[in-house]
Amino acid sequence: MTRRDPAAVETPALPAPRLDRLADVTRALAARADAHDRAGSFPADGLALVHASGLLTATVATRHGGPGAGLADTVRILRALGTGDPSVALISAMTLFVHAAEARTPSWPAAAYADFLDAAATRPALVNTLRVEPELGSPVRGGLPATTARRAGDHWELTGRKIYSTGAVGLDRMLVHARTDEDPVRVGSFLVRRNSPGLTVDPTWDHVGLRASRSDDVLLDGVRVPVDEVVALGAPGPATPDAVGGAWGALGLTALYLGVAEAARDWLVGFLHERVPTGLGAPLATLPRFQSAVGEIETALTGAAVLVDALAARVDAGDPDAPRQAGAAKLLGTRAAIGAVEQALQLTGNHGLTRANPLQRHYRDVLCSRIHTPQDDFLLTAAGRAALDRHPLAAKDTP
Structure with a gap:
């Protein structure tokens, strides 16, 4: 393999992300998501679509010929992709996060990154950081x-x-x-x-x-x-905390799973309009009980989305407090997403658990939000310690 001289690195032309096409991309991904889920197959077609829309390289720095998208735009992208196919969204997120980290703090050898960008200009060039091991865990x-x-x-x-x-x-x-x-x-x-x-x-x-x-x-x-x-x-040892990088992961992945919950809500709303029990003679959507339940789901998802969007914008603006609050937003957002899909299942009963309907898939997918770093126990312990340490009596507790 011929390797270029780092001093002669050229930046390839990368497409601008088509944020105006997000709704079209979401629909196209959703049309294929069930087939990939059933087969457990790698969604190469969906990733090709994400690449063709300029979304996969959205976070490449402008100095490298990229769009230089911030966290607010990335949150928007990942919510849309998560609504369509969260597997495509998660794979895309890993690549977007790596480009964003390189934009903030260059660490790749220049020639190696330029080679990767050359590939990204012509195909869905994916990258991920592999850290988890059988014995080590995370x-x-x-x-x-x-x-x-x-x-x-x-x-x-x-x-x-x-x-x-x-x-x-x-x-x-x-x-x-x-x-x-x-x-x-x-x-x-x-x-x-x-x-x-x-x-x-x-x-x-x-x-x-x-x-x-x-x-x-x-x-x-x-x-x-x-x-x-x-x-x-x-040398090994505790790394310097990357609070901004942590915020990208926490808020970006939370947006992804909020997208899953929004897909579940959309299916539920359609089901309630279409379902007309003979004893009622009208759609379930006309009953106050279902209207109130959908209102609960809508309120929870709206609140979580507003929180994630606002914090993402604050991270982009350089607010030093925003990254520290991202973990709490992840916990609240993923709980809202899981709760919304669980409530949709309760409202639909057997229909929601039927393989022919997508709600069971949304439920299985949204449960995965719990496993991403930082996990709930870590967040809650850290938040609890911080609150306890702020009390005037905390100093007296130290031996």
């Missing part, structure tokens, strides 16, 4: 990765297994979190390219929700990575 909760990089001349050789690797089979690049075999040990992210010798995707993903996300295992057996394609290699 590194957010501490610990060193078992995946090991061994130096061999002008390259590193990676060996290990990563799990829950969203979109694995379709990724152009994988940012593999690994430790070196050195003494002292170092940790970093190694840029693994698709189809690298020794790289295998093990199709282990058989999940209740987000089945088409293909979050399979990735096996690395002596996979070679050039020494100049490593990101942030350094």
